[in-house]
Amino acid sequence: MKLGVFSVLFSQKTLDETLDYIAAKGLDAxxxxxxxxxxxxxxxxxxxxADESKLQAFKAAVDSRGITISALSCHGNPLHPQKDIASADDAVIRKTIQLASKLGVAVVNTFSGCPGDHEDAKYPNWPIAPWPNDFQEILKWQWEEKIIPYWTEIGKLAAENNVKIGLELHGGFSVHSPATLLRLREAAGDAIGANLDPSHMWWQGIDPVQAIHILGRAGAIHHFHAKDTSIDPINVNHHGVTDMQSYSLMLDRAWQFRTVGYGHDMKVWADMISALRLVGYDYVVSIEHEDGLMSVDEGFTKAVQNLQQILIREPLGEMWWV
Known part of the structure; x- marks a missing residue:
């Protein structure tokens, strides 16, 4: 496995500054x-x-630091009921697939999106209960008319470009759990898989280790994010896991994102790394920092230090004891 980072947290730095910084931290991707x-x-x-010389310079900048690009990420809502929003996000996804193909990048990460509840809706509708029956009718319409047709087309485009799609299982979007990912993958093809982020499993009440087993046995983990979540045992009883308060209200929220090791101990993270190896995932563990209690540098640095202890890097050898 390799250790990487989602560079969005360094958006204030240039690409060259970012590459130098993460290379100095000993990252691979x-x-x-x-x-x-x-x-x-x-x-x-x-x-x-549009410019081959810019493309080659971009690739050389990454290669010269001994770093690989694990994924190109364009999270958006290509199924948004407002056509201008959907069209813009769809265009970015298609262009990103094209760029990934040119660069030899294996994965494009994004969200599944979430449609509205009818053709003339203005806002997305995320059904999370089977009753009243209206929600079932909305869900059926969304999957049959919007989700499956769109991602079948995108899955085909990705496969033609030798690229895989990593959908982040995120609340508020139609694909948010192992079951919804596998449902879409069955309909839209094997190019569709997960960018599995354990932080979104924890707040939904899903054990990430079990999610790894479920998706990994199906060959459906294309990329992995390293981000933690802490759940407040008092506030969760007040607001529930679908807490709608701003992430900035950390003292009162039911749960919040943390850097690696500050929501769950390293034994839990070691179990996830072992589960990834067990199901055959030998790609990048990409740090995503969204910890409101730490600066970017401190939160990122602690995540690197914690993951370096437990990452399984070497190829499997023979079981000499067997």
Whole structure:
């Protein structure tokens, strides 16, 4: 396995500064935003696609530091009921697939998106209960008319470009759990898989180790984010896991994102790393820092230090004791 970082947390730095910084920390890989919610501070998507010399210079900048690009990330909502929003996010996804293919990057990370509840809706509708039955009708319409058709097309485009799609299982979007990911993968093809982020499993009440087993046995883990979550035992009884308060209200929230090791101990993280190895995942563990209690530098540095202890790097050898 290799250790990497989602470079969006260094958006205030240039690409060269970011690459130098993470190389000095001993990292092997970088995940780069190309647009959508992560922005494109380190990647001029249109410019790189239009100019071969810029493309080669971009690739050389990464290669010269001994770093690989684990994924290009363009998280957005290509199924948004407002057509201008959906079209813009869809265009970024398609261009990102094209750029990944040109750069030889294996994975494009994004969200599944979430449609509205009918053709003329204005806002996304995320059904999370089977009753009243209206929610079932909405869910059926979303999957049959929007989710499966769109991702079948994108999955085909990705496969044609030798790229895999890593959907982040995130609340508020149609694909948010192992079951919803596997449902879409069955319909849309094996190019569709997970960018598995344990932080979003914990707050939904899903054990990330079990999620790794479920998705890994199906060959459906394309990328992995390293981010932690802490759940407040008092506040969660007040607000529930679908707490709608701002992330900035950390003292009152039911749960909050933490850097690696500050929500769950290193035995839990070691169990996840072991589960990834067990199911055959031997790719990048990409740090995502969204800890409101730590600066970018401190939170990132602690995540690196904690993960370096437990990451399994060497190839499997023979079981000499067997």
């Amino acid at each position: 970088i995940e780069i935003g190309t647009g959508g919610y992560p922005g494109n501070a380190h990647c001029d998507l249109d410019g790189l696609l």
